[in-house]
Amino acid sequence: MTIEINTPILQFNDRLAAENRSLLSTNRVFMLDVLASPGAGKTSLILAAIEALRTTYRIAVIEGDVASDVDAQRVKQANIEAVQINTNGACHLEAAMVARALEALDLAALDLIIVENVGNLVCPTEFDIGSNCRIVVASVPEGDDKPLKYPAIFSIVEAVLVNKIDTLPVFDFDLRAFTDVIFGINPTAPVMALSAKTGEGLNVFTDWLVQRINQDV
Amino acid sequence: MTIEINTPILQFNDRLAAENRSLLSTNRVFMLDVLASPGAGKTSLILAAIEALRTTYRIAVIEGDVASDVDAQRVKQANIEAVQINTNGACHLEAAMVARALEALDLAALDLIIVENVGNLVCPTEFDIGSNCRIVVASVPEGDDKPLKYPAIFSIVEAVLVNKIDTLPVFDFDLRAFTDVIFGINPTAPVMALSAKTGEGLNVFTDWLVQRINQDV
Numbered sequence: 049m050t051i052e053i054n055t056p057i058l059q060f061n062d063r064l065a066a067e068n069r070s071l072l073s074t075n076r077v078f079m080l081d082v083l084a085s086p087g088a089g090k091t092s093l094i095l096a097a098i099e100a101l102r103t104t105y106r107i108a109v110i111e112g113d114v115a116s117d118v119d120a121q122r123v124k125q126a127n128i129e130a131v132q133i134n135t136n137g138a139c140h141l142e143a144a145m146v147a148r149a150l151e152a153l154d155l156a157a158l159d160l161i162i163v164e165n166v167g168n169l170v171c172p173t174e175f176d177i178g179s180n181c182r183i184v185v186a187s188v189p190e191g192d193d194k195p196l197k198y199p200a201i202f203s204i205v206e207a208v209l210v211n212k213i214d215t216l217p218v219f220d221f222d223l224r225a226f227t228d229v230i231f232g233i234n235p236t237a238p239v240m241a242l243s244a245k246t247g248e249g250l251n252v253f254t255d256w257l258v259q260r261i262n263q264d265v
Numbered sequence: 266m267t268i269e270i271n272t273p274i275l276q277f278n279d280r281l282a283a284e285n286r287s288l289l290s291t292n293r294v295f296m297l298d299v300l301a302s303p304g305a306g307k308t309s310l311i312l313a314a315i316e317a318l319r320t321t322y323r324i325a326v327i328e329g330d331v332a333s334d335v336d337a338q339r340v341k342q343a344n345i346e347a348v349q350i351n352t353n354g355a356c357h358l359e360a361a362m363v364a365r366a367l368e369a370l371d372l373a374a375l376d377l378i379i380v381e382n383v384g385n386l387v388c389p390t391e392f393d394i395g396s397n398c399r400i401v402v403a404s405v406p407e408g409d410d411k412p413l414k415y416p417a418i419f420s421i422v423e424a425v426l427v428n429k430i431d432t433l434p435v436f437d438f439d440l441r442a443f444t445d446v447i448f449g450i451n452p453t454a455p456v457m458a459l460s461a462k463t464g465e466g467l468n469v470f471t472d473w474l475v476q477r478i479n480q481d482v
Binding site for chain 1: 303304330332333355356383384386388414415429435436
């Protein structure tokens with residue numbers, strides 16, 4: 049039953065994702081899709097990356113949440129344009145939702161769009177939104193076993209970030225064990241440990257992102 | 266489209282959930298459904314609660330994960346029977362999956378079944394598995410804004426736990442603000458702050474659970 053239902057939905061989504069990607073390419077805009085579980089620190093990481101990159105790129109943010117606009121408000125406080133998508137219960141962003149958000153942005157005046165997907169390590173995996181690149185943000189307090197339990201999302205991304213490494217002394221998190229599991233399921237994805245709060249390791253990620261943007265735009 | 270598809274699936278699930286509940290009632294077994302985002306510390310909390318309650322109740326655990334059996338292994342190391350459900354990609358447990366797990370347990374020899382649902386603050390909300398009671402576990406490192414972003418799951422549970430309070434000095438978490446939001450969306454649900462790691466506050470939860478079990482069994 050699931051297969052019969054999912055197939056046409058995913059085909060429809062993939063077609064709209066391709067349209068988003070084409071629209072972005074025409075406007076020479078790079079779109080990054082940021083995945084994570086709730087509370088991994090996506091918004092803080094996005095804001096820290098924006099501070100590092102805002103002199104290089106014209107940046108906007110698309111915020112995906114089941115409800116509320118607290119994240120978009122935080123982004124706007126940094127004087128960055130933000131479009132909030134409320135999924136009203138849905139557990140992931142879909143290409144159609146992002147298409148409407150793109151309509152609300154002046155793409156000719158942008159270089160980089162960062163999409164904060166709904167906090168969820170399962171459902172966003174299958175839904176291409178038309179981004180150039182997907183990354184996942186894990187965090188130290190969640191524990192080092194998350195790639196074992198949610199292998200699909202860790203296998204489809206181009207990079208894995210481990211946020212909140214300033215709290216490594218407080219938690220029992222084995223970064224080497226975590227990295228070994230990632231290497232097993234996604235050998236080409238770099239694992240970048242950082243703290244959005246302290247800024248430690250952030251430049252490794254932003255340097256990687258600049259290189260990645262240069263590949264496509 | 267979503268409405269047409271979801272309605273029969275949910276009706277089918279509700280029917281199986283009622284069958285699970287009836288089976289458990291006949292055997293005088295209480296089933297607790299534990300919801301949380303990935304890494305909130307559900308397994309540690311369940312193990313700590315089991316230590317406090319294992320002289321009072323005969324307990325088994327049903328572990329729901331997208332993949333792996335690391336949680337069930339942890340439970341078995343505590344000499345507690347554990348059934349692992351791998352959803353193979355699905356983002357929540359359904360009543361049909363739990364029905365098969367119940368078949369694997371000797372219900373006549375049990376008083377309490379604790380179900381660890383898939384780590385996800387969205388999708389399990391709509392799927393009754395036939396439990397007597399549902400609780401959600403938040404945690405300090407996730408931040409105090411989770412009830413704003415995922416109101417549905419916080420509104421349908423009977424109690425809200427805030428785990429990892431031993432890390433309050435490390436994180437910017439406003440317990441009063443968190444509790445105020447819960448009170449707004451779910452006025453009758455107690456908010457219980459605790460640490461599964463240190464045991465602080467655990468007895469408030471286990472005392473509450475014993476009272477709750479006594480209502481039904």
